[in-house]
Amino acid sequence: MAACTRELTRPALPGAVFAVRELRFWLTDYRRTWRGSIYSSLLNPLLFLGAMGLGLGSLVNAHGDSSIGGVSYLTFLAPGLLAATAMTTAVGESTYPVLASVKWVKTYQAATAAPLRPADVFHGHMLFVALRLTMNCAIFLAVAAVLGAVQSPWALAALPVAVLTGVTFNAVIEAWAITRSRDTSFAVIFRFGMIPLFLFSGTFFPITQLPAWLQPVAYLTPLWNGVALCRSLSLGTATLGGALIHVGYLAGLAAIGVAVGNRTYRRRLYV
Amino acid sequence: MIRARGLVKRFGEFTAVDGIDFELHRGESFGFLGPNGAGKSSTMRMIGCVSPPSGGELSILGLDPVADGAVIRARLGVVPQEDTLDLELTVRENLLVYGRYFGLSRETIRERTAHLLDFVQLSDRAEDQVEPLSGGMKRRLTIARSLINEPEILLLDEPTTGLDPQARHAVWDRLFRLKQQGVTLILTTHYMDEAEQLCDRLVVMDRGKIAAERSPRELIERYSTPEVLELRFEPDRHQVAADKLASVPAERREVLADRILLYVTDGDATLAAVRSLGLEPLTSLVRRSTMEDVFLRLTGRRLED
Numbered sequence: 001m002a003a004c005t006r007e008l009t010r011p012a013l014p015g016a017v018f019a020v021r022e023l024r025f026w027l028t029d030y031r032r033t034w035r036g037s038i039y040s041s042l043l044n045p046l047l048f049l050g051a052m053g054l055g056l057g058s059l060v061n062a063h064g065d066s067s068i069g070g071v072s073y074l075t076f077l078a079p080g081l082l083a084a085t086a087m088t089t090a091v092g093e094s095t096y097p098v099l100a101s102v103k104w105v106k107t108y109q110a111a112t113a114a115p116l117r118p119a120d121v122f123h124g125h126m127l128f129v130a131l132r133l134t135m136n137c138a139i140f141l142a143v144a145a146v147l148g149a150v151q152s153p154w155a156l157a158a159l160p161v162a163v164l165t166g167v168t169f170n171a172v173i174e175a176w177a178i179t180r181s182r183d184t185s186f187a188v189i190f191r192f193g194m195i196p197l198f199l200f201s202g203t204f205f206p207i208t209q210l211p212a213w214l215q216p217v218a219y220l221t222p223l224w225n226g227v228a229l230c231r232s233l234s235l236g237t238a239t240l241g242g243a244l245i246h247v248g249y250l251a252g253l254a255a256i257g258v259a260v261g262n263r264t265y266r267r268r269l270y271v
Numbered sequence: 272m273i274r275a276r277g278l279v280k281r282f283g284e285f286t287a288v289d290g291i292d293f294e295l296h297r298g299e300s301f302g303f304l305g306p307n308g309a310g311k312s313s314t315m316r317m318i319g320c321v322s323p324p325s326g327g328e329l330s331i332l333g334l335d336p337v338a339d340g341a342v343i344r345a346r347l348g349v350v351p352q353e354d355t356l357d358l359e360l361t362v363r364e365n366l367l368v369y370g371r372y373f374g375l376s377r378e379t380i381r382e383r384t385a386h387l388l389d390f391v392q393l394s395d396r397a398e399d400q401v402e403p404l405s406g407g408m409k410r411r412l413t414i415a416r417s418l419i420n421e422p423e424i425l426l427l428d429e430p431t432t433g434l435d436p437q438a439r440h441a442v443w444d445r446l447f448r449l450k451q452q453g454v455t456l457i458l459t460t461h462y463m464d465e466a467e468q469l470c471d472r473l474v475v476m477d478r479g480k481i482a483a484e485r486s487p488r489e490l491i492e493r494y495s496t497p498e499v500l501e502l503r504f505e506p507d508r509h510q511v512a513a514d515k516l517a518s519v520p521a522e523r524r525e526v527l528a529d530r531i532l533l534y535v536t537d538g539d540a541t542l543a544a545v546r547s548l549g550l551e552p553l554t555s556l557v558r559r560s561t562m563e564d565v566f567l568r569l570t571g572r573r574l575e576d
Contacts, residue, residue, distance in 0.1 A: 017374070018341070025368045032359060110355035112321050114372035114420075115341040271282075271322055 015123065018116045022124020023131075025111065030128070041136045044085060045143040052204070053077045053149060068206060071151065071235060078149035079158055079234035080203035082140050083226035086166030089136045091194050093129045094173035095186040101125070102178060108269060118265035122178075126170055126258075133166035134159070152236030161233065161247070165226030168250045171257025178261070178268050197223045202231075225249050272297050272332055272424060272455060273318060279326035280313045287313040289479035290327060295424075300456040302470035304463065304562060306572060310479040311459035312352055315428045318457065320344050332423065345373060348422030352429045354409050356416070358402040362393055365401060366416055373420040380419065387415040391445055407438025414445060425449065427458035431465060443468055463562030473562070475569055482569040487562060494568045495560035496522050498538035502531045502545065502552040512550055519544050525567055534564070 030037075057073030068076040101108045111121050137159055144150055173189070180186075200210065201223035207215055218224050229246040232238035273295040280288040288310040295301045303311040316322035317329060320340035329336055331343050356365050363384060370380035388394045391411035401409065410430065417425060430446065431439040446469055450456055460466050466473055467487045475482040475490070483490060500521075504512045513526045516533065519541060523534040535541045538557030545552070566572070 013341070013374075021372050021374065024371050028364060028368050029357065029360065105358060106351075106353065106355040107357050109321075109351065110357070110369065111372055113319060113344065113347075113349040113351060113355070114369065115345040115374075116372055117341055269321065271316070 013115075015117070015120050018120035019123035019127060022111055022116060022121050023127040025107070026125065026128035027131075030132075037132075038135075038139070041139045042143065044136075045081070045140040048081055049074065049078060049144060049147055049149060052081075053147070067209070069235065069237075074147065074149045075151055075235070076231070077204065078144040078147075079155070079230040080227045082137060082144065082158060082162045082234075083165045083223060083230045084198050084201070084203045085140050086133055086137055086162040086226065087169050087197065087223050088194060089133055090129060090166035090169040091173055091189065093132060094170045095177050095189065096183060098125070098174055098177040099180060099183050099186075102268060103181070112269050118269040119262045121269065122174065122261050122265040123258075125174065126167070129170045129174075130163060130167055133163045133170075137162040137166070150234055152234060154236050154238060155234040157238075158230040158233040161226060161229045164247065164250050164254070165222065165230075168222050168226075168254040168257065171254045171261060173257075175257050175261030175264050178264050197221055202227045222250055222253055273457070274330045275327065276329075277327035278314070278317065278324055278329050280310070280317060280322065281325040286479055288317070291474075291476075291479075291481045293474055293481070293484065295455065295457060297423075297455055298453050300450045300458075300469055300471045302457070302466045302473045303459040303476050304461065304466045304470075304473055304566065305459075305476035306461055306566075306570075308478075309476040311476055312428055314476075315426055315457075315459055319347065319349050319426055345420065346423045348417035348420065348425040350410075350413050350417045350425070350427040350430055352432070354413050356401050356409060356412060359400065361398050361400055362388065362404075362412055363397045365412065366419055369416045370419045375420065383419055383421075387418055390418075390448075391415040392441070405438065407434050407441060410434060410438070410442055411445065414442070418449075422454075424455045424457060427456065429459055429461070431460075431462065439465075463566065466562055475566060477570040477572070483565070490562065490565045491560045495564040496534040497536055497560065498534075499558050499560055499564060500533040500535060500538040500541045500545075501554075501556040501558065502533070503529065503554045504531070504550075504552055512552070515548055515550055516545065519548065523568070532564070532567075534560070 053074035057077065060068070060073040065071060065073070108121050112118060141150070141155065141159055145155070177186070200214070201207070201218060201221050203223070207218040207224060210218055225246045229238065229243055232242065273293075275291060275293050277290045277292065278288055279286065279290050291314065303314060305311050313322065317324050317336065318331060320331070320336040320343050323337050332346060334343050336343060357368065360368065366384045366387065367377070367380055370383070384397075385394075388397055391414055393408060393412060393415065396404065396408065401412065404412070414430070427446070431442050434442065443465065446456065450469065456469065458469060471486060472484070473487050473490060474484045483494065485493065502512070513531055516524065516531060519533065521533040521535045521541065525532040533541055542555055542557065
């Protein structure tokens with residue numbers, strides 16, 4: 001009996017192995033749609049940088065550039081939009097796909113009927129979103145560079161920062177989305193969460209332009225932290241201390257999201 | 272291979288599984304029979320290590336489902352009540368994705384896929400998307416998928432619910448072959464014919480408890496009579512006839528909404544006795560006892576209500 005038990009008991013594999021298996025599932029799924037997603041990743045920066053950066057920017061620049069740090073509006077805007085793009089990508093990937101996986105198609109349940117645990121499913125999905133963020137942000141940065149919107153070689157470092165910004169949103173929103181039984185609250189998140197952040201977190205204008213009482217709120221938003229660091233890297237004005245604060249803040253929030261998500265995923269998938 | 276003692280599952284105030292004991296041995300085919308809400312699926316989910324027990328003991332393959340869930344699940348095959356196939360992937364891709372969850376190599380998955388699709392008669396649909404497949408095909412694909420890791424125990428939660436009779440027989444045929452190959456099966460069902468065909472041993476569940484446990488034949492022998500006489504009368508004569516029939520000797524009688532059942536040894540003789548009382552039923556049927564009768568006897572309810 002003892003020998004039998006020893007033979008039966010195999011140590012469980014580390015979670016990372018399982019998370020990668022879930023990532024591979026998402027990649028297989030993504031193979032069907034990746035081409036379309038690349039087109040929209042290309043089109044998005046072209047449209048925004050073209051319309052706002054070049055079009056609106058010509059008006060902004062005509063009024064002087066002191067309030068935006070003495071650079072062209074395009075140069076000011078591009079890194080902000082980079083971080084904002086990471087946010088919108090992340091929020092999109094963290095809402096409907098989560099509910100589809102747990103409720104409409106139940107691919108999460110397929111994974112947990114196999115050896116994967118709820119946390120592995122969560123982390124594997126996050127890995128996939130991180131990959132999508134890297135692709136989207138890299139394309140965005142490349143388009144911005146081609147349009148002449150990048151000033152410093154440090155702009156390359158804005159890529160991981162933008163990805164981290166997205167990962168933070170991804171962790172927090174996935175941890176919440178898995179608790180939903182219907183998709184109605186996603187529209188609320190888009191309208192009253194994402195769009196205000198998109199507009200008022202320093203993406204399009206410095207938050208010093210906001211009413212004084214609103215500024216501290218803006219400083220606390222994850223998007224502003226991402227925007228501010230991406231911008232200072234792209235303009236070549238970043239300081240180590242400032243960078244550490246922004247990265248620390250984002251990473252801290254992401255860690256909270258992961259910790260909460262580990263619990264909410266377990267609660268939803270291990271009923 | 273599985274051992275449960277006083278197993279309990281609660282959801283808040285509601286007790287879905289109320290202290291059940293059972294044991295499953297290698298090579299056995301074991302079934303939970305009961306109506307919806309009897310606690311069958313909750314039991315299956317606990318065995319599948321995706322639902323921590325609220326009380327009692329459960330050991331699967333000698334391991335603890337809460338602590339060693341991932342290790343146990345690597346050795347189980349699961350056919351859930353609702354399909355969890357990826358509808359947008361092809362048949363083959365579904366097996367690939369699932370096989371990878373078990374850490375199988377692409378090569379191994381390819382070999383097994385060919386064999387399994389052949390087994391469930393889906394080889395010609397291998398490259399097709401899953402979405403447009405019929406319910407029966409999806410079910411067979413789910414069964415193929417559950418076998419990709421060559422499981423030691425196969426869990427089937429209502430494997431044929433919602434299928435038309437033809438598709439159901441196709442699934443039964445495949446499951447019967449697996450049973451012949453010595454795969455340990457554990458299934459839930461509310462179809463008595465499914466239970467009779469596939470299970471060596473049956474547990475009848477009702478309201479979270481085990482009402483009886485035996486082989487289907489033993490259950491019928493013990494809880495029913497060799498024959499059943501089913502009588503149907505016009506609705507307005509139904510109750511009158513039921514009262515009159517009290518004088519006909521029978522081991523047991525059940526007055527259902529639409530039929531009257533007399534549990535007897537010799538159905539034809541009883542029918543003659545009924546007619547001699549001057550009662551002429553609209554229809555009459557003498558049949559052998561089934562699990563449905565056992566269930567009615569044990570719980571006072573019908574299975575498919």
